[in-house]
Amino acid sequence: MSHAAILVLGSSNTDLVVQAARLPAPGETVVGGVFFRAAGGKGANQAVAAARAGAGSVSLIAAIGEDDFGREALASLRAEGVDCDLVKRVSGEPSGVALIMVDRNGQNCISVASGANLHLTPADIEAIDDARIRQAAVMLACLEAPSPTVVRGLQRAKQLGLITILNPAPADPEIASSDVLRHVDIITPNESEAALLTGQRVEGIADAHAAGQRLRDLGCRHAIITLGAQGCLLVSDQVVHVEALRVQPVDTTAAGDAFNGALALALAEGKDLPTAIRWASVAAGLSVTRRGAQPSLPRRAEIDTQDHPLAIRPLTAVQ
Numbered sequence: 001m002s003h004a005a006i007l008v009l010g011s012s013n014t015d016l017v018v019q020a021a022r023l024p025a026p027g028e029t030v031v032g033g034v035f036f037r038a039a040g041g042k043g044a045n046q047a048v049a050a051a052r053a054g055a056g057s058v059s060l061i062a063a064i065g066e067d068d069f070g071r072e073a074l075a076s077l078r079a080e081g082v083d084c085d086l087v088k089r090v091s092g093e094p095s096g097v098a099l100i101m102v103d104r105n106g107q108n109c110i111s112v113a114s115g116a117n118l119h120l121t122p123a124d125i126e127a128i129d130d131a132r133i134r135q136a137a138v139m140l141a142c143l144e145a146p147s148p149t150v151v152r153g154l155q156r157a158k159q160l161g162l163i164t165i166l167n168p169a170p171a172d173p174e175i176a177s178s179d180v181l182r183h184v185d186i187i188t189p190n191e192s193e194a195a196l197l198t199g200q201r202v203e204g205i206a207d208a209h210a211a212g213q214r215l216r217d218l219g220c221r222h223a224i225i226t227l228g229a230q231g232c233l234l235v236s237d238q239v240v241h242v243e244a245l246r247v248q249p250v251d252t253t254a255a256g257d258a259f260n261g262a263l264a265l266a267l268a269e270g271k272d273l274p275t276a277i278r279w280a281s282v283a284a285g286l287s288v289t290r291r292g293a294q295p296s297l298p299r300r301a302e303i304d305t306q307d308h309p310l311a312i313r314p315l316t317a318v319q
């Protein structure tokens with residue numbers, strides 16, 4: 001375990017999952033699946049990903065209901081070593097729930113009932129001491145918490161000298177038209193999120209390059225566009241492609257969360273961006289070989305073992 005400290009601002013859900021041969025079309029019923037329940041929510045997943053990857057301290061800022069799902073989520077986060085002092089308990093609202101369907105190729109579709117997650121407010125961010133925020137090296141935020149709350153969190157973290165990472169999932173195009181991206185050091189959309197944020201088509205490396213440049217024009221210092229099996233593209237003063245781990249996918253749920261949690265930790269430990277991205281890509285690759293969100297997140301030893309050099313190439317070498 002390192003001494004690196006991370007603040008994660010986001011959500012907590014309970015995932016109710018059916019894994020079946022294929023995803024149903026609208027109006028269709030597909031039988032023959034298996035059901036399981038798992039701890040999830042992008043914020044909670046990212047916090048657990050960083051904790052398992054070896055962070056010295058991970059604190060989650062989120063909101064959870066006072067119901068059985070909420071109590072179980074909290075107990076499970078604490079068992080993972082995630083500090084939950086900044087998790088707000090909301091009475092009279094159900095904890096977040098995600099209904100997830102996964103097909104035989106590991107592809108999924110997800111519908112979220114956010115419940116208590118929507119009750120995390122900018123005032124909750126104001127109530128956190130400066131000193132508490134300054135203890136962390138990195139703030140990692142996702143958009144399953146309300147946007148105004150995420151914006152305030154990123155502003156405060158940036159003002160207090162943290163590295164700020166925004167995982168714009170699920171994508172909110174309004175984020176791109178606000179000035180919040182000026183407070184974001186690193187943005188990490190996947191292809192569809194990058195397309196929604198930029199209004200441009202993003203299919204493959206060349207499009208990702210253009211979208212990354214657009215996101216930098218909007219104010220972020222660095223853009224990392226994740227491309228699934230095609231790896232990811234860092235668009236910064238340098239433009240670098242990092243290949244993905246070659247795996248047989250079982251369930252891609254939380255691959256992005258594994259990536260972001262590991263990336264936050266690697267940067268908090270002082271790794272340079274391309275090296276941090278490679279390490280995070282290994283974490284993401286390992287997570288898709290197992291089913292479920294939090295159950296699939298790898299531990300540090302596993303990531304280190306698999307961190308055989310995934311190629312890091314300047315974009316010119318890829319085109």
Ligand code: RIB
Pocket residue numbers: 013014015039040041042045097098110112144253254255256257293294
């Ligand atoms: O990123 C995966 C997560 O998205 C799931 O755990 C689900 O809860 C939804 O928030």
